Amino acid sequence: MKRPSHSETPATQFLRRQRVEFSEHFYAYAEHGGAERGAEQLGVPEHAVVKTLVMEDERAQPLIVLMHGDCTVSTKNLARQAERKRIAPCRPEVAQRHSGYQVGGTSPFGLRKPIPLYMERSILELPAIYINGGRRGFLLGIDPRVLQRLLEPVLVDVALGAA
Numbered sequence: 001m002k003r004p005s006h007s008e009t010p011a012t013q014f015l016r017r018q019r020v021e022f023s024e025h026f027y028a029y030a031e032h033g034g035a036e037r038g039a040e041q042l043g044v045p046e047h048a049v050v051k052t053l054v055m056e057d058e059r060a061q062p063l064i065v066l067m068h069g070d071c072t073v074s075t076k077n078l079a080r081q082a083e084r085k086r087i088a089p090c091r092p093e094v095a096q097r098h099s100g101y102q103v104g105g106t107s108p109f110g111l112r113k114p115i116p117l118y119m120e121r122s123i124l125e126l127p128a129i130y131i132n133g134g135r136r137g138f139l140l141g142i143d144p145r146v147l148q149r150l151l152e153p154v155l156v157d158v159a160l161g162a163a
Contacts, residue, residue, distance in 0.1 A: 007026075007135075009133055011108075022141060022146075025141060027042060029137030038139055048068075050131045052065075054089070054115075058084060062115050063115060064108055064111075065158070066108060074158045074160050078158040082154070099115070105138065107140075118155075119147060121156065123147070124144050126144050127143075128144070
């Protein structure tokens with residue numbers, strides 16, 4: 001897909017300030033296409049596409065979970081590991097308010113405000129990942145250890161699905 005004339009987002013600005021190397025990958029976004037569509041169009045394993053999911057706890061406090069594209073989050077296990085009573089996905093308009101990004105384009109980089117971040121531990125085992133760059137149809141290729149170094153997520157084991 002042709003590169004849009006303006007690919008700067010809060011996420012890419014954040015990474016450039018941190019002097020992080022990343023590659024930019026554009027694809028034709030489709031509503032409800034998810035990580036599967038991005039992986040298919042880029043020709044990469046869906047397991048290497050990392051979703052940025054905005055959730056909230058029982059007090060409506062936001063948190064973000066980074067998860068493999070071919071897996072879902074066990075909210076029960078996440079609540080236990082995050083020491084919360086209950087965790088559930090946010091409604092799209094609430095997620096956008098918390099992150100500053102449109103749903104389908106949420107990046108863990110350059111968030112509107114600090115939000116507790118959790119990451120599926122096995123993401124660190126991948127040689128490279130593709131994660132949203134802050135716009136629908138825009139993924140960044142990056143070393144997963146960058147996530148750990150810059151964002152300091154709490155590592156969790158909450159994946160359901162593919163291994």
